[in-house]
Amino acid sequence: MENIKVGVVGYGTIGKRVADAVSLQKDMELVGVTGHSYNYKIEIAKKKGIKIFAMDGIEDFAKNGIKVGGDVNKLLEQVDVVVDCTPKKIGRENKEKYYLPQKIKAIFQGGEKPDVGDASFVAQCNYDQALNKDYIRVVSCNTTGLCRTLYPINKKFGIESVHATMVRRAADPWDIYHGPINAVVPVLELPSHHGPDVQTVLPDVDIFTTAMSVPTTLMHMHSLIVDMKKEASTEEILDLFKKTTRIRVVRNAEHIRSTAEVMEFANDLGRSRGDMFEICVWEEGIGVEGKKLFYLQAIHQESDVILENIDAIRAAMGFKDGKKSIEMTNKSLGVNSF
Incomplete structure (x- = not known):
């Protein structure tokens, strides 16, 4: 061929x-x-x-x-x-x-x-x-990040509903035309467009999203609360993420505590342009109470x-x-x- x-x-x-x-x-x-x-x-x-x-x-x-x-x-x-x-x-x-x-x-x-x-x-x-x-x-980069982590959760444990907040970078690193540079700007649209966009890929996932822009250029951050249909332990969720392609579990124990350190990690991996293609989920940011799951993830908007x-x-x-x-x-x- x-x-x-x-x-x-x-x-x-x-x-x-x-x-x-x-x-x-x-x-x-x-x-x-x-x-x-x-x-x-x-x-x-x-x-x-x-x-x-x-x-x-x-x-x-x-x-x-x-x-x-x-x-x-x-x-x-x-x-x-x-x-x-x-x-x-x-x-x-x-x-x-x-x-x-x-x-x-x-x-x-x-x-x-x-x-x-x-x-x-x-x-x-x-x-x-x-x-x-x-x-x-x-x-989009944000929708891709949400879908990559929600899909395996839904497949293994089922999802009743998702509430997620997008903390969006203000602009790409090279961009001198956009901001904010000294403000947090809420997206005054509920839900933000990310939730409906997820449903174009995962139509059976009930998701509601909110968003804000903050003065950083490095990455987006997501804070997710997932109500699952089945109970799961923190260890089971962590194991699931570790076994799922295009997700990278990062750890505070490795001194990866911020988006800045994620990007430095990508540089040290020798990635072209310092790109982080994987969605980064913090191990210490995963928590479970019964059927309710909490986790934090970072998305490199230029490369995922x-x-x-x-x-x-x-x-x-x-x-x-x-x-x-x-x-x-x-x-x-x-x-x-x-």
Whole structure:
């Protein structure tokens, strides 16, 4: 079977990571990426030997020494599937303008509304539902984190209801345009959009979420209260998390007490860009009273969904073994390897 030919539309925080991850897959070929204008990210893509295609003309690229392979249509002529990593709402516009007319399969990000795709996707939860779909939406970083930990709990112990609070980072580390920088900003929408989004993947989970933004750039934090259908011990929950792929149990005993130390840990693991693909659950933050479970988890907003994008490519192209896809993706990126 020939390698899957992949194009990445949008080369920002997610797009550059998806492109690198595609390049590591033995069954995929990165055809190229798109850019709107010249910047340092495009310069690095050039140095990596990645073909660059223009979304809005070639003049800005040419005057900075970037030879483009053509416009976005030229990229689409050469691919089996596109991963659209553009900002929210742009993905839907691209679908209508490019992907539908040219009958190109596409993976979208969680900033788009669920109906942009034929399925919302978290690989270990609903891989089979996305098989051979033309359009798949990888849910947001927060929704991915919630689904990864709630799915095994629901499968083993059952879930009556979930109440979760999202403590969201203000902006990504590179972002000089957003905040807050000296405030805690509550999301005055109840429930926050995260709960309904979880239900696009886990429709039988009754979940209510609230959220706030805080002045940090490193990670999101979640505080969850889960009412289970069956009683469980703290040890049983801890064992479940340890055995579940793409979850990493971290410990205060290791002096990992904060999101800052989680990110430093990722750097020390030698991860590209210091990425933490796994959802980090604190061992000492897990507590159980009867059927009520409490736990804390941290989500690296720049990288957790990269794994899902790779698996979504395989699902869209008809690779039937979801477990095998997860194993292949994990191995290529060193997930749960330490």
